[in-house]
Amino acid sequence: MHKLVLNCLRKAAISIAIILAFGLAPLPAVAENKSIVISSGGPTGVYYPVSVAICRLYNVKYSFLGHGCTVELSGGSIDNLMQLRADKVDFAIVQSDWQAHAKNGTDTFADVGAHVELRSVFALYTESFTVVARANSGINNFQDLLGKRVNIGNAGSGQRATMEVLMDQHGWNRFDFASTREFASDLQAQALCDNEVDAIVFMAGHPSGTIKTATGTCDTKLVSITGPEIDKLLETSDHYRASIIPAGTYFGQTEDISTFGVSATMVTTSDQQDESVLRLVEVVFEKFDRLKRLHTALTNLDAVEMQKDIMPASLHDAASSFYSTGVN
Incomplete structure (x- = not known):
C-alpha cells in the first residue's frame, strides 16, 4: 500500500514537471452556464x-x-x-x-x-390586426362590431391594447358592444365556434394557428378593417402600416383582406x-x-x-x- 502511494505521488510529480518544462497550461475551466x-x-x-x-x-x-x-x-x-x-x-x-x-x-x-x-x-x-366573425353574425366590417358580442382580448396582450386604440379612434367604449369577453388567444377559437361570441380580434403574423382553428372548425369569415378612422390612424402614427392577408391564407377565404399591422x-x-x-x-x-x-x-x-x-x-x-x- 505504501509503495502504491509513493508511485502515485511520483507520477503526479512527473506530470507537473512536464507541464512546467514545456509551458503547457492546464485545461481551461468549463464556461459558466448562461442560458x-x-x-x-x-x-x-x-x-x-x-x-x-x-x-x-x-x-x-x-x-x-x-x-x-x-x-x-x-x-x-x-x-x-x-x-x-x-x-x-x-x-x-x-x-x-x-x-x-x-x-x-x-x-x-x-x-x-x-x-x-x-x-x-x-x-x-x-402582424396584422385581424377580425374573425361567425358567418351568420351580420359582421362585414369593423363598424359592424357595434352591438355584438366581441372578444377584445386578455389584459396584457398586444391585441387587447390595439383593440382599445381602435375603439378610441372610433369613439367607442365597452358599453357599445352587446358584451365583451377577455379570452386569451388559445381560447378564442373555441369560444367563437361555441357561439359564446360573435367575433374575435387578433394581432398576428399569418397564418396563425388560432385563426386556422376557427376557420377550419366552424363557419366563420375574416373581416376587412378599413374606413376613414383607419386612414387617419395610418396617417398620424409611425407605428402602423397598411397590410393585406392574401386570399387563400385560411380555409374559405376567397379574397384578400385589407387591414393594418405592426x-x-x-x-x-x-x-x-x-x-x-x-x-x-x-x-x-x-x-x-x-x-x-x-x-x-x-x-x-x-x-x-x-x-x-x-x-x-x-x-x-x-x-x-x-x-x-x-x-x-
Whole structure:
C-alpha cells in the first residue's frame, strides 16, 4: 500500500514537471452556464412557436458550451415588456407599437414611466390586426362590431391594447358592444365556434394557428378593417402600416383582406450581456434559411429589413456591431 502511494505521488510529480518544462497550461475551466429566456405569448399564437424555433437553432449551436435557450409562455406584448423591465426574462417578442410606448412611457406605460434601457435586437414579420366573425353574425366590417358580442382580448396582450386604440379612434367604449369577453388567444377559437361570441380580434403574423382553428372548425369569415378612422390612424402614427392577408391564407377565404399591422420585434435591455445578444443574432442570421422553414410566419423574412424595420428603441450595441459587418 505504501509503495502504491509513493508511485502515485511520483507520477503526479512527473506530470507537473512536464507541464512546467514545456509551458503547457492546464485545461481551461468549463464556461459558466448562461442560458437565456425568451418571453413569447400564448401556446396557439405565433410568438410562442417562433420563439421555440429560434431557441431550437440556438441550442443546436451553443448548448454543448453551456449556453441554452428556453421559452416562456406569456400574456403577450405588454406582459412581455413588463417582464423584461422587471429583469425576469432576457429577451421578448413584442409589437413595435407597444415597444414604442414602453420606450417613451406613454399609454399603458404612463404610470411606470419610460423604459430607457429598452433595446431592439431585430424585427421579424408583419402582424396584422385581424377580425374573425361567425358567418351568420351580420359582421362585414369593423363598424359592424357595434352591438355584438366581441372578444377584445386578455389584459396584457398586444391585441387587447390595439383593440382599445381602435375603439378610441372610433369613439367607442365597452358599453357599445352587446358584451365583451377577455379570452386569451388559445381560447378564442373555441369560444367563437361555441357561439359564446360573435367575433374575435387578433394581432398576428399569418397564418396563425388560432385563426386556422376557427376557420377550419366552424363557419366563420375574416373581416376587412378599413374606413376613414383607419386612414387617419395610418396617417398620424409611425407605428402602423397598411397590410393585406392574401386570399387563400385560411380555409374559405376567397379574397384578400385589407387591414393594418405592426412589426413583431425582438427586444432586450442595455444591461443584457453583449455575448448573449451576439450569440442570438449570429445564430438567427447564420441559419437564416433554416429559420425561415421552421414556421410559416417566417417564410418571407428579409434579412436586410430585419435590421432596419420599425424598431422604436435603439439597437443593442452588440446587435448594432454585428449588423455593421454587412449582414445580408
